[in-house]
Amino acid sequence: MFSDRWLCFCCPQMHKPPRRQMVAPIDEVHAQSNPPHLQISRTKFQEKKRSDLTLASVVIIQKWFRRRQALFEMRRKAAWTIYQHIEYAGEQDQLKLYNFFIELIQTVSNNRRDVSVATKVLRRSSSLSGLAEELELEQLTAASTISIEPTYQGPHINLPLTKEHFEVLILAFQRGELLHPHYVLVILHELRRLLKTLPNVNVVSTHLTKFVTVVGDLHGSLADLMIIFHKNGLPSNENPYIFNGDIVDRGFQSIEIFILISVALIVYPSNVYLNRGNHEDHVLNLRYGFMKEIIHKYKVNSSRLLRLFENIYSWLPVASVIDEHIFVVHGGISNITDLATINRIKRQKYLSVLSPTFIIPTEEDQFEISNIPNDLLLEWRQILDLLWSDPKQTDGCEPNTYRGGGCYWGPDVTRTILEKHKWTLIIRSHECKEEGFDYTHDNKVLTIFSASNYYAVGSNRGAYAKVLTNQSPLVVQFISTKASQKSLTLWERVSYVEEQAIKNLIEKFSVNKSFLMKEFLQVDKKRTGRISVNNWCDIVSRVLDLNLPWRTLKAQLVETDPQGWILYESTFRFKELQFALNVQINDRRRSLCQCMYRNKDLLETVFRAIDKDNSGVISMQEFTDVCTSLGNHNGTKFDEKQITDLAVSIDLDKNGVIDFNEFLEAFRIVDITDPSMEQI
Amino acid sequence: MATPTDAASAVPEQENRVTLRDPIRESEERANQARIKRLTEAFNVFDQESNNTIPSSELGTVVRSLGLVPTEGELQDILSEMSDDSNPESIHLERFLNVMNTILKDRRYQGEPESKILRAFQVLDTQNNGYLSEDEFRNYLCKEGEPFNDEEFQDFMTIALDDETNHKCTYKDFVQHLVVEDND
Numbered sequence: 123m124f125s126d127r128w129l130c131f132c133c134p135q136m137h138k139p140p141r142r143q144m145v146a147p148i149d150e151v152h153a154q155s156n157p158p159h160l161q162i163s164r165t166k167f168q169e170k171k172r173s174d175l176t177l178a179s180v181v182i183i184q185k186w187f188r189r190r191q192a193l194f195e196m197r198r199k200a201a202w203t204i205y206q207h208i209e210y211a212g213e214q215d216q217l218k219l220y221n222f223f224i225e226l227i228q229t230v231s232n233n234r235r236d237v238s239v240a241t242k243v244l245r246r247s248s249s250l251s252g253l254a255e256e257l258e259l260e261q262l263t264a265a266s267t268i269s270i271e272p273t274y275q276g277p278h279i280n281l282p283l284t285k286e287h288f289e290v291l292i293l294a295f296q297r298g299e300l301l302h303p304h305y306v307l308v309i310l311h312e313l314r315r316l317l318k319t320l321p322n323v324n325v326v327s328t329h330l331t332k333f334v335t336v337v338g339d340l341h342g343s344l345a346d347l348m349i350i351f352h353k354n355g356l357p358s359n360e361n362p363y364i365f366n367g368d369i370v371d372r373g374f375q376s377i378e379i380f381i382l383i384s385v386a387l388i389v390y391p392s393n394v395y396l397n398r399g400n401h402e403d404h405v406l407n408l409r410y411g412f413m414k415e416i417i418h419k420y421k422v423n424s425s426r427l428l429r430l431f432e433n434i435y436s437w438l439p440v441a442s443v444i445d446e447h448i449f450v451v452h453g454g455i456s457n458i459t460d461l462a463t464i465n466r467i468k469r470q471k472y473l474s475v476l477s478p479t480f481i482i483p484t485e486e487d488q489f490e491i492s493n494i495p496n497d498l499l500l501e502w503r504q505i506l507d508l509l510w511s512d513p514k515q516t517d518g519c520e521p522n523t524y525r526g527g528g529c530y531w532g533p534d535v536t537r538t539i540l541e542k543h544k545w546t547l548i549i550r551s552h553e554c555k556e557e558g559f560d561y562t563h564d565n566k567v568l569t570i571f572s573a574s575n576y577y578a579v580g581s582n583r584g585a586y587a588k589v590l591t592n593q594s595p596l597v598v599q600f601i602s603t604k605a606s607q608k609s610l611t612l613w614e615r616v617s618y619v620e621e622q623a624i625k626n627l628i629e630k631f632s633v634n635k636s637f638l639m640k641e642f643l644q645v646d647k648k649r650t651g652r653i654s655v656n657n658w659c660d661i662v663s664r665v666l667d668l669n670l671p672w673r674t675l676k677a678q679l680v681e682t683d684p685q686g687w688i689l690y691e692s693t694f695r696f697k698e699l700q701f702a703l704n705v706q707i708n709d710r711r712r713s714l715c716q717c718m719y720r721n722k723d724l725l726e727t728v729f730r731a732i733d734k735d736n737s738g739v740i741s742m743q744e745f746t747d748v749c750t751s752l753g754n755h756n757g758t759k760f761d762e763k764q765i766t767d768l769a770v771s772i773d774l775d776k777n778g779v780i781d782f783n784e785f786l787e788a789f790r791i792v793d794i795t796d797p798s799m800e801q802i
Numbered sequence: 803m804a805t806p807t808d809a810a811s812a813v814p815e816q817e818n819r820v821t822l823r824d825p826i827r828e829s830e831e832r833a834n835q836a837r838i839k840r841l842t843e844a845f846n847v848f849d850q851e852s853n854n855t856i857p858s859s860e861l862g863t864v865v866r867s868l869g870l871v872p873t874e875g876e877l878q879d880i881l882s883e884m885s886d887d888s889n890p891e892s893i894h895l896e897r898f899l900n901v902m903n904t905i906l907k908d909r910r911y912q913g914e915p916e917s918k919i920l921r922a923f924q925v926l927d928t929q930n931n932g933y934l935s936e937d938e939f940r941n942y943l944c945k946e947g948e949p950f951n952d953e954e955f956q957d958f959m960t961i962a963l964d965d966e967t968n969h970k971c972t973y974k975d976f977v978q979h980l981v982v983e984d985n986d
Binding site: 175190 | 835836839840843844846847848850853862863864865866867869870871872873874913914918919921922923925926942943946947948949950954957958979980981982
């Protein structure tokens, strides 16, 4: 009676097709014969029964274990999804904002205020062009404009730069020292001088060195760069490197890494190559941390540095080709990618790839409908696609709406473009991968990502690729860990990464509290305090505009009652948004504060963009204008009177200006359970 | 319970007759909707491209993450029911929902109660020691039934080592780890 059913005690009797892939130690002879108890002796029958039972037990344990692993895998994937969604939502937001502003100034708009904000934000740093602009830049950012005070203790450098300078800087940065802004300008100007001599696409050959190392996104992580140099050796004429973009933003040591890579390029100009990434763009630096880092580290000199960076980005080559058959680019390709066309572009036009200068007016209040010629638009698209695209699994090429720029390109596009140019492989970065690398499109596209622990400690490895002459690339993985960390079990690793992601979500809940409660109460008219799982998931998904696996996550986010209904007030049991400036917070203000915190990143971006001299203050009028204008952008209703009131009360000195850094930092997400503990 | 005079629930038909709400059918419908939502969500986590397909290789993880406990062989059955011969590498959402909805409704592959899992360990513990050594585990789990590969066996043993019993493992605790729920 066991023979048909011993593998599955729970399934109803039904006809099943024969099983494949079974490893069963049942004696073949017995399996084919008539029911065993008719044929064999009692002891043999007992033996067989025993071995059936053993087998059944083994399978039970195996299948339950696999279920457990699957649950962990699901949770890990869900946590990953959270991080990615939030990251890309931010990028998308940024692009939407800029598109919004650009549209504003392109069309004749009735809303003077919005237009005024837009032009201020998008106004080019220089109203000059050509040679005049060049001279102006050199004048404003010359190293001679900053003198070195005698008290400076950090490293000193001078031209010509040498290997020794490089090593001195590495040691200094590892010790946490800051390079004097005078020297930073010296290095940056020297870099710029060299970059201007480079073509749009680097031509790299492994003929002499036999290999070249490709490094992916670093995003300000000095630790990861040090690991790479440690494992793979410092750059030199025998050890060439290609840095594939996204050196800055997000991490806290972007300038240090940029300086090191610049010095490497200056010392070994034939063997260190740089590709521009989408974050080598001042518009993104506004929001993603590089600008903040410079301002924090270099204070009064930050404007000069930022202005020079803005220009240097535009001189970075946009791609590299190794041995004429491997294409290395930060984002990827699209159906229109064409090397000849790319080589003809004057890349320095694209200070920002997101909002190139030809669509920005040179003077304030100048807004006319400009007719951008088609070939200029196509040219822009070439560059945008190179820096922003992502591969997809299905054929075709479509706009990358997830990011807001570039394309999704499919395996057919890879085949076409590879064939057109006689390439065999595309190496790109731009996307964080759990293992630090990922092959796709039939192994014709390799993603390399070099910032380990990108989302949270333990979230992912980093990797770099050694490209050897006429061989497949060798991928080396690594992960940067603090010495004190012991190696974690699978359960612990998943737990930690998940924890950070969940914290993120809980923050979002508290920031959106008024919207969420409104919707909850609409469903729960009888005020029972509970709603169904379906309703909770729908509402949360809609209000936060995050398409996440809420059912899988809900166990860690809310409480449920024994019948399985969700006690929705527990959505906010952990965190509360508090506004720590000395202003009275009544209920109306509370909802305004939530509104502002939700848009904190946008506000910050725009404040910084307007604050051209990086003084950290903007006028009250500008503050009010920005808040109201952003309301028009994304449909949040900032009440103008409320904002003005808030602005007035924040301006404690009553001098008509608002320190927006102070304002932004005044928002804190606080742990409700322990009011004395503050977390940002 | 609805009453026939409840205007919102009445569906007037051509001849001015009114159809009654059927609370049983409605609650079945609601349960059905909930199942579909749950299935779609689990599916979407692995739908990298947002094009309503997942790679066939991920089916096991998806099905098990829903709390079901099929064997590898049973998974093959499920896969063959929903895979598309023209594109065997991936599974489409529609087919997935059809097959899985029935499976959930019929409450198949629910797995056995803890006591049976405990008994499974006891069967293997031929000496009646109360625990099994790593070698014993290896002999059973990597060689019989639906064998573990090296990686699976490693992870399996870390459960034992989590309990710090030095290469032995009292399987009572083991069972607790194996039946870990979503909420843990």
